[in-house]
Amino acid sequence: MKKLSAASKAYLVLVFAVLYAPILYLIFYSFNSGGNMNNFESFTLEHYQAVFDDSRLIVILINTVIVALLSGLIATVIGTLGAIGIVSIKDKKMRNTLLSLNNVLIVSPDVVIGASFLILFTMIGVKLGFASVLVSHVAFSVPIVVLMVLPKLLEMNTSLIDAARDLGATKRDVLTRVILPYISPGIFAGFFMALTYSLDDFAVTFFVTGNGFSTLSVEIYSMARAGISLTVNAISGLVFAITVLVVIGYYFINQRTKSAMAEGQR
Amino acid sequence: MNSKTAKAPLIPYLFWIILFVIAPIALILYYSLLDLNGHFTLANYAKFFTPVYLKMTLSSFWYAFLITLFTLIFAYPTAYLLTKTKHKRLWLMLIIIPSWINLLLKTYAFIGIFGLYGPINALIEVFGFNPKQILFTDFSFVFVAVYIFIPFMIIPIFNSLDKMNPSLIFAARDLGASAWTTFRRVVFPLTIDGVKAGIQVTFIPALSLFMITRLIAGNQVITLGTAIEQQFLVSQNWGMGSTIAVFLIVFMLLTMLVTKQNSKGGRA
Numbered sequence: 001m002k003k004l005s006a007a008s009k010a011y012l013v014l015v016f017a018v019l020y021a022p023i024l025y026l027i028f029y030s031f032n033s034g035g036n037m038n039n040f041e042s043f044t045l046e047h048y049q050a051v052f053d054d055s056r057l058i059v060i061l062i063n064t065v066i067v068a069l070l071s072g073l074i075a076t077v078i079g080t081l082g083a084i085g086i087v088s089i090k091d092k093k094m095r096n097t098l099l100s101l102n103n104v105l106i107v108s109p110d111v112v113i114g115a116s117f118l119i120l121f122t123m124i125g126v127k128l129g130f131a132s133v134l135v136s137h138v139a140f141s142v143p144i145v146v147l148m149v150l151p152k153l154l155e156m157n158t159s160l161i162d163a164a165r166d167l168g169a170t171k172r173d174v175l176t177r178v179i180l181p182y183i184s185p186g187i188f189a190g191f192f193m194a195l196t197y198s199l200d201d202f203a204v205t206f207f208v209t210g211n212g213f214s215t216l217s218v219e220i221y222s223m224a225r226a227g228i229s230l231t232v233n234a235i236s237g238l239v240f241a242i243t244v245l246v247v248i249g250y251y252f253i254n255q256r257t258k259s260a261m262a263e264g265q266r
Numbered sequence: 267m268n269s270k271t272a273k274a275p276l277i278p279y280l281f282w283i284i285l286f287v288i289a290p291i292a293l294i295l296y297y298s299l300l301d302l303n304g305h306f307t308l309a310n311y312a313k314f315f316t317p318v319y320l321k322m323t324l325s326s327f328w329y330a331f332l333i334t335l336f337t338l339i340f341a342y343p344t345a346y347l348l349t350k351t352k353h354k355r356l357w358l359m360l361i362i363i364p365s366w367i368n369l370l371l372k373t374y375a376f377i378g379i380f381g382l383y384g385p386i387n388a389l390i391e392v393f394g395f396n397p398k399q400i401l402f403t404d405f406s407f408v409f410v411a412v413y414i415f416i417p418f419m420i421i422p423i424f425n426s427l428d429k430m431n432p433s434l435i436f437a438a439r440d441l442g443a444s445a446w447t448t449f450r451r452v453v454f455p456l457t458i459d460g461v462k463a464g465i466q467v468t469f470i471p472a473l474s475l476f477m478i479t480r481l482i483a484g485n486q487v488i489t490l491g492t493a494i495e496q497q498f499l500v501s502q503n504w505g506m507g508s509t510i511a512v513f514l515i516v517f518m519l520l521t522m523l524v525t526k527q528n529s530k531g532g533r534a
Binding site: 079115240 | 347348378
């Protein structure tokens with residue numbers, strides 16, 4: 001492999017700098033005792049203190065996490081079952097139709113999803129708030145889970161199932177002891193993606209959240225519209241730290257399952 | 267697999283499809299035919315074809331085009347150079363991390379950076395110019411949007427470049443192609459699927475952005491997304507909002523048709 005030229009390296013460095021600059025900028029000023037993002041007065045943790053002292057903000061944070069975990073779990077169950085069902089369909093046309101329908105919510109613009117869900121919830125009389133936000137997050141996470149689980153199911157050797165049957169396994173045993181363990185990496189990836197989708201979503205939540213309920217994204221939006229507040233900077237510092245931890249954790253889990261699978265195949 | 271046993275898992279999934287995929291689309295179509303009092307009308311569609319809405323649609327397309335173009339221009343070389351690095355997976359991971367930081371936070375950062383007293387204007391002053399209002403301009407809007415979309419453009423291009431067989435490049439060079447010809451005739455055509463996927467994930471969201479326009483562009487830029495949000499949540503005119511949404515869905519389908527992946531793929 002040829003080494004990169006100096007110009008190429010400089011370009012990459014520039015891209016990385018631009019990608020990280022805004023985030024580092026936010027975090028840097030989160031320690032600023034002055035009230036703005038323009039001149040740094042002195043180091044302080046008061047804005048972090050403010051985040052933890054603000055009980056409303058803490059409630060919103062807990063809401064966000066609860067919605068993400070719950071919607072991730074429910075979507076993972078529905079999506080995994082859906083993927084197993086789709087694979088079992090022999091009719092090719094039917095299968096492709098389901099797959100196309102599956103992808104509608106992935107490619108649809110958030111605004112359209114949000115607006116259509118708002119109509120839906122109003123029509124069937126779901127009160128806007130926790131329930132509507134949770135249900136919407138489940139709804140837009142299901143197709144991601146399906147897409148993560150499907151490849152695992154497709155690469156699975158069907159003779160595994162036949163063998164299990166021959167050895168006297170019941171339908172239930174086949175599902176819980178053969179299929180599910182085999183596709184578990186896909187299920188985990190699906191759950192993880194559903195989590196990140198839920199944590200990151202703004203537009204859909206913005207449409208279906210009522211007055212009493214808010215998630216972090218929606219809250220940041222209203223705070224940002226009001227102008228600069230270093231509390232938001234402190235939140236971004238926390239979010240960044242957590243994201244990096246999660247990414248590192250995910251990376252290691254991935255490595256371990258990969259090496260474990262390589263061991264198993266030997 | 268026995269087909270009878272395997273149908274049961276589909277039930278909750280089919281329920282999901284009917285309630286959250288088919289019903290919402292049907293409802294959007296239905297509401298697009300209603301006026302403010304709930305009477306059937308085609309007035310919303312007629313209104314969409316008036317100069318006000320057509321102009322807005324055009325400008326929304328123009329901005330989405332600019333955003334996609336600049337994202338591609340910056341993302342392609344980045345993806346290309348990334349595939350040449352040692353530990354390329356790690357570097358790709360580092361590109362992806364910023365995309366996991368909440369969108370709102372990143373957008374909020376630019377309120378400070380582009381602000382009248384922000385670092386960019388401080389730099390401008392160092393060079394002896396007067397500070398300018400960068401925020402609330404179309405430049406800042408396009409810049410922030412490109413910033414947000416770049417990782418999503420890099421990933422598919424990186425993947426298709428990574429899949430490409432390097433001996434094809436050697437072959438082209440051996441046959442006397444210049445670096446540019448090799449790129450234009452070999453590399454780019456083989457990675458066109460990645461580019462198309464990248465355009466898909468940039469252009470459609472760029473048409474429907476609304477929080478960036480609100481926070482960064484003030485009311486300078488109105489996209490189809492902003493208009494839908496306005497109609498639904500501010501004007502409470504769900505009929506008109508739905509009509510714009512119908513058009514957005516149509517544009518989305520057209521975009522997907524244009525950027526449809528070649529199912530044969532680069533690798534035979």
